[in-house]
Amino acid sequence: MSEPQPSRPRGGHKSAADAPSRGQAPRKLLDRMLEFLHPGPDSTSELIETLAEAEQRELIAPESRQMLEGVLHMAELSAGDVMVAAPRMDLLDIEAPYEELLGLVIRAGHSRFPVFEGQRDNIIGILLAKDLLKIQRAPGLNLRALLRPIVFVPESKGLNELLRDFRSNRNHLAIVIDEFGNTAGLITIEDVLEEIVGEIEDEFDDKDGESSIYTLADGSQRVAGDAVIPAVNEAFGITLPEDEFDTIGGLVAHEHGRVPRRGEVVEIGGLVFSVMLTRGGAVRWFKVTRVAQDG
Structure with a gap:
């Protein structure tokens, strides 16, 4: 005796269970065609280039691209x-x-x-x-x-x-x-x-991005470690050398023999550089005053 055949809806209609299986083949074929026409990135560098292209096409915001790149780079770093x-x-x-x-x-x-x-x-x-x-x-x-x-x-x-x-x-x-x-x-x-x-700002960070030199309430100056030396010379009316180092932090570290620690003081060119904040092995902010004149 033959096995009973499973019942099927009258009128030849497809059941809900049949729909996904019958629709999978075309979708897989479409996926293969898209991969052939637009192959995906094969390396981290190619993925970063893809993110840059996505930003240029305004598919993602610049901040999003930077964070995604940061995640990719972080995966390659150690403590x-x-x-x-x-x-x-x-x-x-x-x-x-x-x-x-x-x-x-x-x-x-x-x-x-x-x-x-x-x-x-x-x-x-x-x-x-x-x-x-x-x-x-x-x-x-x-x-x-x-x-x-x-x-x-x-x-x-x-x-x-x-x-x-x-x-x-x-x-x-x-x-x-x-x-x-x-x-x-x-x-x-x-x-x-x-x-x-990227760098997480704190109470010492420049909120406006307009300047790296500020006047404090006591009349002293707050100077960023990455402030360019010509800007420091102009602000204080001095002539620190500009040909060997780009930033004031680099010049101070050179004169001190190493990167100064928080609270340390270095005198250069008639100015007193007191380290207010360090981060990642570099000076973030100096408090700068003029050397006291005798008499």
Whole structure:
């Protein structure tokens, strides 16, 4: 006896189950034709070129293209590429008096600080700046009790993975160690995000993009580290050399022998450059005054 045949709707109408399967073949053929006519990018560089073309055709905004390119570039970077090197880290000594610690925190302006004991390489915890205020109200409080756990990451750790860890563990700072277990530097979630969105502005940043030199309330000048030297010469009526370095930050670092740290002072050409803010191993802002004249 023959097997019963499945019933079909009268009138030869297609069932809903039949529609997708019958429609798939034409769609696949169309996809193959489109790929032949417009092959997709085969490398990151080609993908970046495609994004640039999309921006030119006004399919995506310039800001979107920059962020997408940042994501692609970030995938190729590691913690060692972005970290603040150990010599430039702002650290707190667990044995330092409260007033000294408070002064360092105010000058540095960070929200989190690695804390060391004995040697700078012996980091024992992370202190939140806001937690330091608790000692002011309770002088008997032990600073060690306020320390947060440290997160250590190798220099080779990819930024993609590091960002995922920052988000899942709710940490904003990690200590980077080299292959021998020594402190190589530190990296924050802001450092990682800046690889995607560009520099994150803070209270010192130029909001209007019109100038890199501002007059402060006390009469001194705030000068960006990337301000060009001719602009500095014009603003202060001086003649700093313009042929060897493009920016005032480069000239100050050369005269100082290294990039100065936050709070350090360098005198050049009758001006006093006090470092207000550093970022990524470079000076972001100087406070500039004239050298006091005797008599």
